[in-house]
Amino acid sequence: MFIELNYQPMLEDFNKKMEMEYPAILKLLENAGSQHSEKAGDNNIEAANAGISWVLTDWYVEILELPKMRDIIKVLTWTEPLSSPFNTLRDFELFANDKLVLKGLTRWALFDLVNKRPAKITDDLMNRYGAEDRKVFENFKIPKIAMPETFTSEKEIAVRRSDIDFNDHVHNLVYFDYAMETLPEELYENRNYHHIHIAYKMPVFKNEKITCKHAVVEDKHIFCVYGDNDVLKTQIELY
Numbered sequence: 001m002f003i004e005l006n007y008q009p010m011l012e013d014f015n016k017k018m019e020m021e022y023p024a025i026l027k028l029l030e031n032a033g034s035q036h037s038e039k040a041g042d043n044n045i046e047a048a049n050a051g052i053s054w055v056l057t058d059w060y061v062e063i064l065e066l067p068k069m070r071d072i073i074k075v076l077t078w079t080e081p082l083s084s085p086f087n088t089l090r091d092f093e094l095f096a097n098d099k100l101v102l103k104g105l106t107r108w109a110l111f112d113l114v115n116k117r118p119a120k121i122t123d124d125l126m127n128r129y130g131a132e133d134r135k136v137f138e139n140f141k142i143p144k145i146a147m148p149e150t151f152t153s154e155k156e157i158a159v160r161r162s163d164i165d166f167n168d169h170v171h172n173l174v175y176f177d178y179a180m181e182t183l184p185e186e187l188y189e190n191r192n193y194h195h196i197h198i199a200y201k202m203p204v205f206k207n208e209k210i211t212c213k214h215a216v217v218e219d220k221h222i223f224c225v226y227g228d229n230d231v232l233k234t235q236i237e238l239y
Contacts, residue, residue, distance in 0.1 A: 001130025003039065005032040005075045009067075018069040022196065025067070026059065026173050029092045029104055032075040036090075040128040045166050051114040056172045057087065058142050059198040061104040071096040078132040085120045086110070091136040103136045145199050145235040148215035148222050155182045157210045157225075169203035179223040179236045182212040187221070197237040204233050 005028075013024035037044055037054075044054060067073050073096055080089040087109045094102035110119040157178050165171035175198060180188060204210055204227055211226045223236040 002076060002078045003032060003036040005035060007073045009073060014069050019066040023173060023176055028075060032077045033090055036077055048167055052119060053111050053113055053167055055109045055111045056106060057109055057200055058107040060142050061196040063102050063194045065101040067096040067101055079129045080135060081131040082126055086118050088121060105137060107142060145197060145237045146217055148217050151213040151215045153182060153184055154211055154213040157212055159206055159208060164206050169205050175225060175234045178212045178225055182214045182223060193238040195239050199235045202233050
């Protein structure tokens with residue numbers, strides 16, 4: 001089942017260069033995926049309230065060109081057939097004026113909130129999503145993000161109430177904001193990324209003290225978010 005979402009951008013989606021901001025792009029992709037879940041009869045909040053939740057483990061996005069203000073924007077998304085009983089892949093294509101400008105991939109695991117362990121993804125559940133035998137990245141496996149030997153900057157982050165989602169932990173898209181807060185001003189003003197990879201290790205909960213650290217390794221900006229007792233929570237790679 002392919003899901004197509006036509007999007008009417010808002011002013012807040014763009015920077016002063018009239019290019020679509022990275023968080024706005026990720027949110028758009030996320031909303032397309034949520035529409036797919038609704039059509040599959042798999043409401044994320046209802047499922048979480050019943051004790052089962054989809055957990056995002058990775059974002060991997062390749063930006064060919066940033067959408068511009070006044071572009072006609074469309075997202076196409078679908079799920080791939082299961083290659084593992086414990087995780088699944090969702091693919092994305094983003095079009096601006098019918099031109100492909102972005103390819104993306106997310107990896108999801110099903111989690112039993114009651115017993116605190118991974119849950120098996122049933123064939124019945126995946127059949128409702130109508131998996132398509134198509135991949136946005138052929139012969140591709142999401143790589144691991146390298147761990148820097150040292151960091152050049154870091155910042156303590158105060159988790160806001162508005163950062164917390166219906167699963168009672170920091171929403172996956174907020175980590176990108178944490179990374180941007182950690183960048184030195186010059187690097188932030190000149191940001192220009194074509195690849196975004198976010199790898200989630202452990203959730204951050206409300207009232208948790210976190211620190212985001214930044215390093216540049218082989219022209220790649222790598223961020224690591226640490227929680228209490230210096231536990232690694234999330235890694236972000238931008239280049």
